[in-house]
Amino acid sequence: MWLAMTSRAPVISCKGLAYKYPGATDPSLNGIDLEVKRGEIVLITGPTGAGKTTLCSTFNGLVPHFYGGRLEGEVTVLGRDVKETSAGYLSTKVGMLFQDPSSQLISATVEDEVAFGPENLGIPVEEIAQRTDSVLNYMELNGLRERPPFALSGGQQQAVGLASVIAMKPEILVLDEPTSNLDPVGTLSIFALLRKISREEENTIVIVEHKLQELVDIADRIVVIEGGKIRLEGPPREILAEDAVILHERGLQPPQVSLLAHKLEEAGVPIEKIPLTVSEFLDTFSGPLQALKRPVAEYQEKGSEPYQTESRPIIEVENVSFQYPGGVVAVRDVSVKFYKEDFVGIIGQNGSGKTTLVKLLNGLLKPTLGSVRVFGLDARQSPIHDLIRYVGYVFQDPDSQLFSKTVYQELSFGLKNLKVPRDQWDSRINSVAKMLLIDSLLKEAPYSLSRGDRQRVAIASVLVMEPQVVVVDEPTTGQDPRKRREIMELMKVLHDKFGKTVIFITHDMDLVAEYAKRCIVMKEGGIVLDGVPHQVFLHYEELEKTHLKPPMITLLFKELGKRYGLRRDILTVDEALGYLKSKLVS
Amino acid sequence: MAFEYIPGQSLMHRLDPRTKVLFFLLVTVLIMVIYDPIIMFGLLCAIVLMYRLSGIPLSKLWGITKALLPVFIMFLVLNYFVIPPRGATVYFYLLPGVAPVTIETTLIGITSALRFVLFIWLSRLLTFTTSISEILIAMVKMRSPPEIATSLGIAFSSVPLMINQFSTVIQAQKSRGSQIEVRNPIKKGISFIPVVVPGIYLTILRGMNVARTVEARAFTYNPKKRTFRKKIQLSHEDYVFLMISGLFTAAAAAIRVLYGWFDYTFILRDVLKLI
Numbered sequence: 001m002w003l004a005m006t007s008r009a010p011v012i013s014c015k016g017l018a019y020k021y022p023g024a025t026d027p028s029l030n031g032i033d034l035e036v037k038r039g040e041i042v043l044i045t046g047p048t049g050a051g052k053t054t055l056c057s058t059f060n061g062l063v064p065h066f067y068g069g070r071l072e073g074e075v076t077v078l079g080r081d082v083k084e085t086s087a088g089y090l091s092t093k094v095g096m097l098f099q100d101p102s103s104q105l106i107s108a109t110v111e112d113e114v115a116f117g118p119e120n121l122g123i124p125v126e127e128i129a130q131r132t133d134s135v136l137n138y139m140e141l142n143g144l145r146e147r148p149p150f151a152l153s154g155g156q157q158q159a160v161g162l163a164s165v166i167a168m169k170p171e172i173l174v175l176d177e178p179t180s181n182l183d184p185v186g187t188l189s190i191f192a193l194l195r196k197i198s199r200e201e202e203n204t205i206v207i208v209e210h211k212l213q214e215l216v217d218i219a220d221r222i223v224v225i226e227g228g229k230i231r232l233e234g235p236p237r238e239i240l241a242e243d244a245v246i247l248h249e250r251g252l253q254p255p256q257v258s259l260l261a262h263k264l265e266e267a268g269v270p271i272e273k274i275p276l277t278v279s280e281f282l283d284t285f286s287g288p289l290q291a292l293k294r295p296v297a298e299y300q301e302k303g304s305e306p307y308q309t310e311s312r313p314i315i316e317v318e319n320v321s322f323q324y325p326g327g328v329v330a331v332r333d334v335s336v337k338f339y340k341e342d343f344v345g346i347i348g349q350n351g352s353g354k355t356t357l358v359k360l361l362n363g364l365l366k367p368t369l370g371s372v373r374v375f376g377l378d379a380r381q382s383p384i385h386d387l388i389r390y391v392g393y394v395f396q397d398p399d400s401q402l403f404s405k406t407v408y409q410e411l412s413f414g415l416k417n418l419k420v421p422r423d424q425w426d427s428r429i430n431s432v433a434k435m436l437l438i439d440s441l442l443k444e445a446p447y448s449l450s451r452g453d454r455q456r457v458a459i460a461s462v463l464v465m466e467p468q469v470v471v472v473d474e475p476t477t478g479q480d481p482r483k484r485r486e487i488m489e490l491m492k493v494l495h496d497k498f499g500k501t502v503i504f505i506t507h508d509m510d511l512v513a514e515y516a517k518r519c520i521v522m523k524e525g526g527i528v529l530d531g532v533p534h535q536v537f538l539h540y541e542e543l544e545k546t547h548l549k550p551p552m553i554t555l556l557f558k559e560l561g562k563r564y565g566l567r568r569d570i571l572t573v574d575e576a577l578g579y580l581k582s583k584l585v586s
Numbered sequence: 587m588a589f590e591y592i593p594g595q596s597l598m599h600r601l602d603p604r605t606k607v608l609f610f611l612l613v614t615v616l617i618m619v620i621y622d623p624i625i626m627f628g629l630l631c632a633i634v635l636m637y638r639l640s641g642i643p644l645s646k647l648w649g650i651t652k653a654l655l656p657v658f659i660m661f662l663v664l665n666y667f668v669i670p671p672r673g674a675t676v677y678f679y680l681l682p683g684v685a686p687v688t689i690e691t692t693l694i695g696i697t698s699a700l701r702f703v704l705f706i707w708l709s710r711l712l713t714f715t716t717s718i719s720e721i722l723i724a725m726v727k728m729r730s731p732p733e734i735a736t737s738l739g740i741a742f743s744s745v746p747l748m749i750n751q752f753s754t755v756i757q758a759q760k761s762r763g764s765q766i767e768v769r770n771p772i773k774k775g776i777s778f779i780p781v782v783v784p785g786i787y788l789t790i791l792r793g794m795n796v797a798r799t800v801e802a803r804a805f806t807y808n809p810k811k812r813t814f815r816k817k818i819q820l821s822h823e824d825y826v827f828l829m830i831s832g833l834f835t836a837a838a839a840a841i842r843v844l845y846g847w848f849d850y851t852f853i854l855r856d857v858l859k860l861i
Contacts, residue, residue, distance in 0.1 A: 104798075107740075403780045
């Protein structure tokens with residue numbers, strides 16, 4: 001009886017929790033009431049800036065002890081008032097994984113990193129060794145033991161970060177977007193691991209994520225936060241299924257099949273229960289779908305065809321290999337052509353050579369073997385200075401380039417470097433600023449802007465040089481679904497309205513499916529698939545081998561094709577709706 | 587990099603960091619009592635041998651030495667200006683009336699230059715064969731607070747990360763047409779501003795992230811009771827090594843004091859009777 005009661009006692013409890021960072025005008029948390037019970041897996045989601053990370057930081061006392069600021073209301077963790085308890089003590093009970101993987105790696109080797117926490121707990125050496133071994137084995141990191149963490153890929157770093165938290169054996173695990181840098185298959189393996197930990201160790205897990213559909217069967221509860229307040233709370237099946245449309249409108253990503261089911265229902269298709277997974281969808285709609293069944297498949301899968309277009313290529317990469325000074329071959333014998341009307345998404349697992357390939361296009365890297373021709377220039381011979389007039393490259397992190405006092409000065413940097421006459425500056429800067437909707441910010445200091453605006457400034461500072469080709473490296477990493485779409489909409493405008501050639505790298509398959517006109521899949525330094533997304537995403541097995549997964553909708557239509565002979569080349573919810581509506585409603 | 591560690595299993599690698607510090611001090615005493623350039627050259631050869639035995643590629647040694655050459659020449663030349671000739675034959679003057687060149691000043695110059703090279707070679711040999719974590723544990727054993735040792739460790743392991751970040755910044759600015767590889771030093775200084783400003787920002791950010799991580803991994807929970815996983819222990823190898831090098835240095839110092847051996851001209855005049 002007593003045991004049963006303690007196992008249900010909340011391990012985290014927030015009452016009327018409000019918090020403002022020092023110097024901030026608006027509160028980050030504004031009246032949160034939340035209880036987390038022992039052994040529960042709670043999924044917290046919400047748009048960027050909603051207060052998710054701040055809320056998590058109260059659980060181990062970083063808020064308010066590390067950051068300062070005013071905390072009102074009450075937070076108790078394992079029966080202790082957070083306001084009265086040191087972050088050092090709370091951290092022995094609450095293990096926290098931060099968002100950016102490389103920011104939290106501090107040791108010289110992976111092994112030292114994992115042992116760091118247990119060392120701080122004063123655990124005997126033998127036990128630390130045993131814990132380190134078992135965690136490294138468990139996470140399949142044994143081969144990386146002696147490697148310096150900074151030299152690992154983003155995905156591996158995330159795994160090492162998680163390992164170093166798990167090695168402390170905390171009662172509560174708080175994970176802030178633990179899969180943001182992982183490819184789709186890597187993401188699933190981390191989630192599977194969490195489920196295993198929670199079952200075997202009875203750990204309480206609080207996880208912040210945007211990837212909702214993967215967590216449907218793992219989380220016990222979903223909490224949706226917006227503007228420092230809890231907006232929705234309940235079991236995932238209920239929230240994701242019933243409120244799919246609301247979530248979607250708030251810029252979050254409910255399972256695509258749930259959204260599709262809602263829209264079909266609105267269109268007049270009768271439905272009993274909103275499905276959450278592909279197999280549930282198939283069950284729910286088995287009746288109406290059965291009626292559609294046709295003897296001969298409507299859609300025949302085509303073989304892999306090389307990407308073709310009528311026009312002449314503007315960039316030609318021929319048999320290019322690139323080897324880094326350390327000996328790592330990042331690109332192997334790649335041949336690819338880019339065309340003026342291209343809108344290309346490059347995908348591939350971590351370390352597959354995507355970034356290296358695009359850096360060869362503007363001369364940041366010179367090919368070890370083979371040739372790159374950019375608008376008729378030999379990229380090996382031509383200085384970067386000449387190549388960037390044709391190919392603009394936008395780096396992922398705006399903070400690694402902004403340095404000026406005002407946005408205007410920041411945008412003039414490239415013009416000054418290219419020795420553009422000063423009387424052209426104003427017109428060029430103003431037109432680009434209008435294009436990117438930052439024309440009202442020209443007098444502001446770049447560092448005072450929001451992350452999204454800083455990213456726009458970084459893009460604008462490349463566009464003022466008027467390159468034909470714009471390369472954007474992972475513009476969507478670490479952003480919420482709405483922000484990701486905003487960036488992609490911007491790219492679409494650049495492409496459709498201003499005639500730019502766009503090449504972007506991303507881990508988000510849904511975005512590639514929706515926006516790209518051409519999709520290049522890389523694996524181990526080579527190109528394995530290159531074509532229109534509607535063909536590329538039908539190569540399920542090849543994608544699987546490269547640790548990628550087509551959008552959920554595409555997987556649904558794979559099944560629909562198999563069972564009912566329907567088309568398979570459907571990539572987005574809207575396409576699916578248009579296609580199914582015409583079939584089901586009439 | 588100033589603290590590059592080359593893993594290995596040689597004697598130098600196995601020795602306790604404290605032994606290496608003592609060894610370093612003993613060698614410092616030794617080279618202070620020896621003035622003869624030929625013996626000094628012999629000691630240098632011994633250091634090269636130790637590099638070989640420790641499995642450190644001699645290319646590394648050459649890399650260090652290349653950088654030292656200007657200093658070596660400076661030591662040599664400056665000697666003529668500061669050391670007065672003591673009754674020896676003056677062959678010629680470097681500048682009219684000053685800096686007389688004699689056998690003795692030349693030998694003194696060579697010795698002090700070699701001494702400097704030896705000093706650097708030896709200290710690099712020790713850092714090549716000692717990992718940062720060993721140094722830190724030695725610090726803790728020598729009663730330095732664990733906070734300092736840990737901070738130093740984190741700072742050192744952040745260096746490669748910071749180098750990465752800086753090279754990203756440089757690439758980003760090059761992509762905006764910045765010419766960082768210009769020759770003119772003033773222009774070069776100005777062209778570095780776009781690199782230095784984001785660099786400082788990223789460094790401060792790194793500092794804050796590290797502080798946050800250290801806190802979240804319970805470092806402040808009880809630093810005094812913290813476990814240091816790697817243990818260092820003086821083995822009999824350490825004792826034997828220290829005894830031999832200690833006796834050697836003591837003997838050399840005693841001979842120097844009692845008999846006045848190892849002077850600048852010891853080998854050339856007293857042993858070989860050449861001058």
